Amino acid sequence: MTMVKVKLKLSQIEEGDTLDVLLAEGEPLESVPRTAKEQGHRVEDIRKEGEYYHVIIRK
Numbered sequence: 001m002t003m004v005k006v007k008l009k010l011s012q013i014e015e016g017d018t019l020d021v022l023l024a025e026g027e028p029l030e031s032v033p034r035t036a037k038e039q040g041h042r043v044e045d046i047r048k049e050g051e052y053y054h055v056i057i058r059k
Contacts, residue, residue, distance in 0.1 A: 021054070
């Protein structure tokens with residue numbers, strides 16, 4: 001479900017813009033960056049802040 005929401009948000013932003021996705025540890029933290037890369041987007045950063053991770057994806 002998380003990747004579906006990320007795909008929807010990516011479709012709403014312009015080419016070259018970034019999306020900051022907030023994820024908890026676990027499967028989505030592994031699958032969202034991998035799937036974004038497979039779809040031709042660039043994962044610019046993954047950083048932990050407290051209990052969550054920010055995954056920065058450039059469209």
